[in-house]
Amino acid sequence: MSTQLRERVRGVVGESAPRIDGVPKVKGTFAYGSDLWHERMLWGATLRSPHPHARIRRIEVGDAVAAPGVHAVLTADDVPGKKLYGLEFADTPVLAWDRVLYAGQPVAIVAAETPELARRAVARIVVEYEVLPAVTDMERALDPAAPKLHEWGNVLRHVRIEHGDPDAEAEVWVEGYYETAMQDQAPLGPEAGLAIPAEDGGVDLIVSTQWLHVDRQQIAPCLGLPEEKVRLTLAGVGGAFGSREDLHMQIHACLLALYTNRPVKMSYDRRESFLAHVHRHPSRIWMRTGASREGKLVNVRARLLIDGGAFASSSPAVIGNATTFAAGPYEVPNALIEGTAVYTNNPPCGAMRGFGAPQVCFAHEAQMDRLARELGIDPIELRLMNAVHTGSVLPTGQVVRGSAPVREVIELARSASLPPEPEPPPMRHPMTLPGGAGNVGRGEGLRRGVGFAVGYKNIAYSEGFDDFHQARVTLAAGPGGPVVEVHSAGVECGQGFSTVLAQVARTELGVDRVTLHAADTQLDSAGSTSASRQTLMGGGAVQLACAAVRQELFDRARSRVGVTGALSLADGWVLAEGVRAVEIADLLETPITATRTFHHRRTTPLDERGQGDVHVMFAFAAQRAVVEVDVELGLVRVVQVVSAIDAGRAINPQAVEGQSEGGTAQGLGLAVMEELQLRDGVIANASFTDYLIPTILDMPPVRTEIVEVPEPDVPFGAKGVGEHATIVSTAAIVAAIRDATGRELNRAPVRPDDVVGLRLPASSASWPPAPDVPGQEPLPAYHGVARGQSALTQSS
Amino acid sequence: MEVLLPRTLEEALAMKASTPEAVPIAGGTDLMVEINFDHARPEILIDLTRVAELASWRLDGDRLFVGAGMTYARLLRELPQMRALAEASRSVGSPQIRNRGTLGGNLGTASPAGDSLPVLAAHDAEVVLISAARGERSVPWDAFLVGVKRTSARPDELILGARWRALGGPQSFSKVGTRNAMVIAVVSLCFALDPEARTARVALGSVAPTVVRAPEAEAFLAAAFEDAGVWDDPGAPVPGGTVEAFAERVVAATRPIDDVRGSAAYRRHAVRVLAQRALRWAVGERATEAMVS
């Protein structure tokens, strides 16, 4: 009978409940993957290829084996099971043999007593390479004469969307060419994990990842073990943004642990982290947009090319997304959009926040601005005039059936007040000007510009994929009152997902104490923490499980206490017809447990013409950015961003703001500084010294406007919000720089050279021809390469 | 790895004399990065942070001595009137780096992008070295910084600090990078006028293997000021075209390269802009002061 029970339950859906992991993270006591420790553990290290393309003639490990403190040196020959793995297709070697296809590809692994001994041993491995010509340009990859990376060629997937009459004529056309660079997720926590050999011949792996079950599904066959002998537990994740969707050290650490029969820890340093995870696809986009004189869009023709790098990763899904979103959140009656993901000898690219949408948003929004100029219409009016709404038909033929508050996000982003005009130069501290702490100006050459962008993206996995989420909820008596335990394999990677689960449980059961079980593989899959899907999927699963628990609680109340009428739960009580009837705690002599699996509505693959009900639902965003540009030095200061986010329903408004601000920072990075620079396929700036991400002096105040138009038929009407801001902010900020400078700026990030005119706009001779491929299916699938993560959808 | 912990300068010098291979460590903001990246693996470190003699400064009239152990945070706090030095110190890293990083470390690393170095160069500073065997010796900055990350310090020597004459005229330090803080200089420029000696000084970072001065530009400007009477009358107009012609000569002193931080063409461009701005600020400042007084 604690007094707490009589208080209103706090931290329910709709409140800015404090983050469960907030205090330990701020205090520095939260344990990340890199903090894992075992008394008997060895340290693993990886030898990686220095060449983007080479034949391996010989690997000599003798010296390394003989080095002090070394317990194992393994190469491809030592992989006991399958030698290939992959997220969507098993095209990636656990360790390279015969050929290496990118600089950074793992070739051998070592376990030794200390990290330093392991690194020293790696340096003693001798690999004789025969360097081969490398394909490091994505257009060149399409050339039939180019070297082939894989048996099935260099085309990974070609998607063709034909909509209406693609030859439809328009009164006005604008044409543009756009490029975006290779961006890195740059999570602050490097890849890390600890593999512990088990007595049953299996292995326990504690690892920072985004999806435990898809990891296991790839790891086990390579170890030659059944899945139940590979058990995963989540280690603290220091950010992911897509970079942890693919495997990094998982199989390597398990191999070393099983070989040495000792726990093995692997923890990458910053440089290796840059080499070991996939990046955001660089893109080239050719686009023609046709409209009537009044400004109604008539036809969009687009050609997209993205560089998938050496292995498939999630490129097939990324190009699927990019192609389906290429026309923007606008009603377009006719379209022909073709997107190709190619293999090259560049580092592999895969998932990153936005997943293909930021690249196309950069293009379609620049096209809308061009069109507005051409037509003499206000660019925001032009967007409003063409915005999709519930009932609109997308280029895939898919009807937008859920909430689509595009006009609302546009209006909110446009109507927020502009930052005050800056003080005249002598009054301003140089720190507040472009160049910041560099003290480069007193206001010379300063111009202000305003840019606007609207974008959208799917929530959850698409094209027929059933990425379900299982959760178990247990309601039990505790010393201080009833406690809910929530168990799911869903990964918290810093965005606040676990807090959302707790809020859902509190709301559904009227109990404020919630504990979260560590995410592990004891339960079935929770799907990936990506695609902005976990609020929907995890929230849905916990809600279902709570409903089952509640039902049992009501049954107990009826049968044991004899309450009657309509029952509900609130603040620790079972209410009958709204009146407190019995305390929940009094019904819990035995705990109540329920395990439930949430599925989103089914989608379909793209058909031959690129038509289909491919996406589960959509989320929209609009941003207005204000920048100041020092046009003489080419330096940019973003002054203000207004970020209007379609959340469906904000489960935790502060978390929505967090995603809006963090997503803006990442979009700002791609707009003005973030680029992995490749020199003949080799990353030249794999460090935080030279891969610059925004600091607090680069981030403007972000004003977030949350739009809540509930999505029908989903828990609480909530959409995910993890990606929206990133999708639009690059486009909005670059548009603002265009406005300030009058320059074309068709490539992100914008460099000082572009602003001052030392570098011409990116250009391309002509639209690359469509490759000759059998259909919409990714080429590896067509050629029978085993499917990866989709196998998981069969297990339920 | 062994770490020696001298408490006095004398102890430190004795250690450096007996184990010349020992590597001094001050703030560690360069050295620890080298060690973490496995670029350097010293067997022995000498931690200088307890040596009080290094962590001090003195101003005798216009003669300034800054100890090697002075951090950027202290320079900012204690010597704000040394404008260019303060502006350079403020441009370094983040608060954490400014709390640890030292002038001696910047000299020891001898990077062409070291932000204090153009300030030292513009002041014709001497680097003061010290050893147990030979005591102190002073080396002009350009005889100390001999190449990319190369100095003329001898194995038994420590950097005691740097010494220069404080200049009476306006001065500034500017650094261009592609983010608003925490950035390695794409180019940097320190400009100073010395009305007493009727000279101008301009020093540049990240445009050549070491920090460089632009002597022809300096001579041109000094002469132009002479001709126009600007040295004697700070309010006298600077003839049209002087600023641009000066900046062209500053650009001519650079030998920039293309690298991941910026293109050679942009570096030249940015040097031109910074040189013009710095000169205009200085001229403006003198003119304003003249009007006020």
Ligand SMILES: Cc1cc2nc3c(=O)[nH]c(=O)nc-3n(C[C@H](O)[C@H](O)[C@H](O)COP(=O)(O)OP(=O)(O)OC[C@H]3O[C@@H](n4cnc5c(N)ncnc54)[C@H](O)[C@@H]3O)c2cc1C
């Ligand atoms: C995140 C980050 C940001 C940075 N930003 C900047 C920046 O903006 N601008 C900039 O210029 N630098 C920057 N640096 C580099 C570094 O902070 C500076 O060069 C700093 O001045 C180094 O000082 P320290 O005391 O930390 O040197 P340490 O790392 O301790 O030493 C550096 C070198 O100097 C030698 N040394 C140090 N003291 C002596 C002495 N008394 N006698 C002889 N040798 C000595 C050491 O042996 C070593 O070789 C940055 C570094 C980091 C990690």
